[in-house]
Amino acid sequence: MTACHEPASVLIERLSNGETTSLDLTEACLSEIASHDGAVGAFLHVACDSARQAAESIDRRRAAGEPLGRLAGLPVAVKDVLVTRDQPTTCGSRMLEGWIPPYDAHTVEKLRDADAVLIGKTNMDEFAMGSTTENSAFGPTRTPWQLDCVAGGSSGGSAAAVSAGFAPLAVGSDTGGSIRQPASFCGVVGLKPTYGRVSRYGLVAYASSLDQVGPFARDVTGAALLLEVLAGHDRRDGTSVDQPVPSYGEQLEQPVEGLRIGICPEHFGEGLDPEVRETVERALDVYRSLGAAVEEIALPHARFAVACYYLVAPSEASSNLARYDGIHYGRRTDDHDGLIEMYSNSRGAAFGTEVKRRIMLGTYALSAGYYDAYYLKAQKVRRLIQQDYSQAFADVDVIASPVAPTPAVRLGQLTDDPLQMYLADTYTISANLAGLPGISIPAGFSQDGRPIGLQLLANSFTEDRLLRAAAMHERETDWHLATPTLSGDASS
Amino acid sequence: MTSPTTIIGLEVHVQLQTRTKIFCGCANRFNPDEPNVQTCPVCLGLPGALPVMNRRALELSVRAGLALSGTIADLTKWDRKQYYYPDLPKAYQISQYDLPFCQGGHLDVDVEQDDGEIESRRIRLIRVHLEEDAGKNLHDESGRGGESRVDLNRAGTPLLEIVSEPDIGSATEARRYLEEIRLLMIYLGVSDCNMQEGSLRCDANVNLEIPTADDESIRTPIVEVKNLNSFRGVEAALIHEIARQQQEFEQCGGVYTDTAKQTRGWDADRGVTFAQRGKEEASDYRYFPDPDLLPVSFSDEWIELQRAELCEPPADRRRRFVSELELSDYDAGVLVDQGRETADYFEAVATACGDAKRAANWVTQDVLRELNERQETIGNFPIDAQGLATLLGMITSGELTTRSGREVFSSLMDRKGGDGSIAERIANIVEECGLSAVADSGALETVIDAVISRNEKAAEDFRGGKDAAIGKLIGEVMREAGGADPNVVRETLIARLRP
Numbered sequence: 001m002t003a004c005h006e007p008a009s010v011l012i013e014r015l016s017n018g019e020t021t022s023l024d025l026t027e028a029c030l031s032e033i034a035s036h037d038g039a040v041g042a043f044l045h046v047a048c049d050s051a052r053q054a055a056e057s058i059d060r061r062r063a064a065g066e067p068l069g070r071l072a073g074l075p076v077a078v079k080d081v082l083v084t085r086d087q088p089t090t091c092g093s094r095m096l097e098g099w100i101p102p103y104d105a106h107t108v109e110k111l112r113d114a115d116a117v118l119i120g121k122t123n124m125d126e127f128a129m130g131s132t133t134e135n136s137a138f139g140p141t142r143t144p145w146q147l148d149c150v151a152g153g154s155s156g157g158s159a160a161a162v163s164a165g166f167a168p169l170a171v172g173s174d175t176g177g178s179i180r181q182p183a184s185f186c187g188v189v190g191l192k193p194t195y196g197r198v199s200r201y202g203l204v205a206y207a208s209s210l211d212q213v214g215p216f217a218r219d220v221t222g223a224a225l226l227l228e229v230l231a232g233h234d235r236r237d238g239t240s241v242d243q244p245v246p247s248y249g250e251q252l253e254q255p256v257e258g259l260r261i262g263i264c265p266e267h268f269g270e271g272l273d274p275e276v277r278e279t280v281e282r283a284l285d286v287y288r289s290l291g292a293a294v295e296e297i298a299l300p301h302a303r304f305a306v307a308c309y310y311l312v313a314p315s316e317a318s319s320n321l322a323r324y325d326g327i328h329y330g331r332r333t334d335d336h337d338g339l340i341e342m343y344s345n346s347r348g349a350a351f352g353t354e355v356k357r358r359i360m361l362g363t364y365a366l367s368a369g370y371y372d373a374y375y376l377k378a379q380k381v382r383r384l385i386q387q388d389y390s391q392a393f394a395d396v397d398v399i400a401s402p403v404a405p406t407p408a409v410r411l412g413q414l415t416d417d418p419l420q421m422y423l424a425d426t427y428t429i430s431a432n433l434a435g436l437p438g439i440s441i442p443a444g445f446s447q448d449g450r451p452i453g454l455q456l457l458a459n460s461f462t463e464d465r466l467l468r469a470a471a472m473h474e475r476e477t478d479w480h481l482a483t484p485t486l487s488g489d490a491s492s
Numbered sequence: 493m494t495s496p497t498t499i500i501g502l503e504v505h506v507q508l509q510t511r512t513k514i515f516c517g518c519a520n521r522f523n524p525d526e527p528n529v530q531t532c533p534v535c536l537g538l539p540g541a542l543p544v545m546n547r548r549a550l551e552l553s554v555r556a557g558l559a560l561s562g563t564i565a566d567l568t569k570w571d572r573k574q575y576y577y578p579d580l581p582k583a584y585q586i587s588q589y590d591l592p593f594c595q596g597g598h599l600d601v602d603v604e605q606d607d608g609e610i611e612s613r614r615i616r617l618i619r620v621h622l623e624e625d626a627g628k629n630l631h632d633e634s635g636r637g638g639e640s641r642v643d644l645n646r647a648g649t650p651l652l653e654i655v656s657e658p659d660i661g662s663a664t665e666a667r668r669y670l671e672e673i674r675l676l677m678i679y680l681g682v683s684d685c686n687m688q689e690g691s692l693r694c695d696a697n698v699n700l701e702i703p704t705a706d707d708e709s710i711r712t713p714i715v716e717v718k719n720l721n722s723f724r725g726v727e728a729a730l731i732h733e734i735a736r737q738q739q740e741f742e743q744c745g746g747v748y749t750d751t752a753k754q755t756r757g758w759d760a761d762r763g764v765t766f767a768q769r770g771k772e773e774a775s776d777y778r779y780f781p782d783p784d785l786l787p788v789s790f791s792d793e794w795i796e797l798q799r800a801e802l803c804e805p806p807a808d809r810r811r812r813f814v815s816e817l818e819l820s821d822y823d824a825g826v827l828v829d830q831g832r833e834t835a836d837y838f839e840a841v842a843t844a845c846g847d848a849k850r851a852a853n854w855v856t857q858d859v860l861r862e863l864n865e866r867q868e869t870i871g872n873f874p875i876d877a878q879g880l881a882t883l884l885g886m887i888t889s890g891e892l893t894t895r896s897g898r899e900v901f902s903s904l905m906d907r908k909g910g911d912g913s914i915a916e917r918i919a920n921i922v923e924e925c926g927l928s929a930v931a932d933s934g935a936l937e938t939v940i941d942a943v944i945s946r947n948e949k950a951a952e953d954f955r956g957g958k959d960a961a962i963g964k965l966i967g968e969v970m971r972e973a974g975g976a977d978p979n980v981v982r983e984t985l986i987a988r989l990r991p
Contacts, residue, residue, distance in 0.1 A: 082540070083538075083539060083540045089539070091539070096539065099539075101533075101538065101539070101540070102533065102538070103533050103538070103540075103541075105540055200540075200542060201540065201541070201542050202540040202541070203540055204539040204540045205539075205540070205784075207783075208783035208784050209783035235544065236534075236542060236544060237542050237544075237784075238542065238543065238544050238545065238784060238785050238786055239783075239784065239786065315780060316783055318778075319572050319574055319583075319584055319778075319780065322574060322576070322582070322583030322584060323537050323539070323581060323582045323583050325576060325583055327578045327581075327642070328536065328537070328581050328642070329538070339578070340576075343576055363778065366574075366778040366779075366780050367776055367778060368776045368778070371778075371779075371780065375780060
């Protein structure tokens, strides 16, 4: 275990009292990456030079007694779906290979303003489409706990980076579970905020009405701290909500008085791995032991969530990804005769199979004559799902469930069966359709040592309560303290 | 058998004169000489960039909708119209599909008929919506097959689309409708409607209903003529297209193999429309609501605020100039069609000098001539409304003759008369040039007495009832008195000879 395996709050403490420097911390992370990322595959780009420069500059400013940001000197990894000025942003796609954005995403600006050290860009399923990071054009990310298993996805690189000790904090994005599910597979904390809580400006769009940026951390405190930095109104995103950002970290120690936890019987039915079920039930017992009430709630339309999602998300994706036409930036094939061929050959060559599959699904669903039956109908179902949740949250503070039906799957296990892959999103997707915040926290391991997470969902803009509820479990357990052992790990 | 009926509907595109583009902070300015300098991640359609609605564009749009008597929607939203083209960097245009911000409405247009009579025609509107303009593809026109280039300076310019019902009955009516829309938009401050710069563009849908021998009629297939960028172009293209459809009808005997709507372009140089694309290439735009832009609902209070910003529309102003100020239709038209500032200038002169007809004569002739010669706008005219009113007042009161007034006018134009107030400058010019009318009745009467005594015969003839005889007397008095007002001379002579 190295310094990088320590939780963010501990590292910030050490930085501020002079026990360590940002440069030391950055070098430790870079060294871990150099030793082990070949096996894990968390990063698409490691910003060694600029990270060292930023670390040195922050150390100098600290020495000079200048005021510093919330994350001063802390290495943070950023999913390659967020644009970074002067650093490549590929979205895990050949289409954007070599493209250097001329601007920073809002969240990247926030990280820079907080004096974080941007250590690199993390691997992901191409354009965030996938649940295993196997759809990356640049190779998969593996969970540091078992290198023959996937890290989950689509933010697999960010989850694995935190788990492997490559960075104490990482940023991901979640459209149907893409933060929570890899957090579960990698044994870290991952939070998807309320839709509108964090600006999407500079987040390369997959499904605009579902996408949300959120934090990964080793513990709930770290997630709360990073969320505080990322959240807030941004005039450049019309769907960003102008609401003050609470001090999530300050309230964390305070348990939710008379916590009421809802569980939905359908979440514990067919298809759920017994070890995952046991893990979630054990977590519920922890809450019961703290005096929480666990009660059944009804989410009658939850069973339509996957179908609904796979109409809404591909429809928006088909439109959002139309701009990659080889004209203005990105990959353009030389093999073409005329404009139409330039479009189709460039897109045909540069997009991977899953991206093409979803573009075709969405194009079909939006076509004249099908729009009403598919996209419009899906939006109506989406509203029913939202209503289910607002009714449920009248009675409970949070809803607990598994994050995914299984722990991390082996590489290649689901790649030939897209439908099975889609169904694995069943527990996470509703939160995106309803715009709700959700968190995945470490809750146990399978017998063979793969992490298993617990998902908690809460009502819109109640991240404070969600984090407090998550912290209650964390205080009673030590799952979040476990760290994976990577082969050849000299420090372990 | 009656003659064919022409059926025309226009889709007019008006660029809004906002400071910034519709979804980003880039300057909204015509700038073809420096391609791609007015761009940012948003209007370049870069990955991750998001649109944010320009409030000013919404305000101007709603004002236009209100001025066109349309119904402003309670709730409006934006949709993506998806197609691939190099000048469209997102591969979709943010437009409005099923919930435009304004529905219905109409515009009344005065159209001169074949018999010279002016008839007011009401053109109903289907809808008005707000969308973003695309960029511009620049092709190598040297014939050497060079690369095409894309300029995105124009991408994201707010664009109003005004869609009429097929209520327009002739090419002339179409031109008049377009002229009246242009004038209204300029009056409202919604657009500069500069047609050379493409701020006002139009597509026309046209077909004919041709009566047949059996009292039935056949409609020719609808043709959309694209990219008509001048008034003359609209009229000429439609005249050509109407004749072409008539001819085609006669050739095929009204039996069409393909009745689908056809898109044609307009070749202004050759004066013909030409086929662009047919049905087989008809697009499915896959419209769907843009998830990046929230729907907008307008409160009644906000709509009333926009209504309060409206000005008197040009058509009402023409009518008022005729009914209240007793101008001719022609003068009212000339003044109003010059634009709001000129009409305001005229009205200020008319009110201040109390003689609207004289004000109209001077503004339509002297002022407009000078503006034309100097290629100036009324805002930079050297004589302000108060100055011209003062001058015209002096003519009305007889202090100056019309001819002297014109001399003072041109001296004022040359910025003569010193640095004082306009009244002082006029006084100086009158003094320097000896233009003062002989308003001193004593002096005038001395001259009149002398002229009568020299022209006893003419004086006798006039006393005896021969009215024409007074002309000679007036002429001599005018010559002798120099600067006298002919009306005053006439009246004084009459009073003297026929007391």
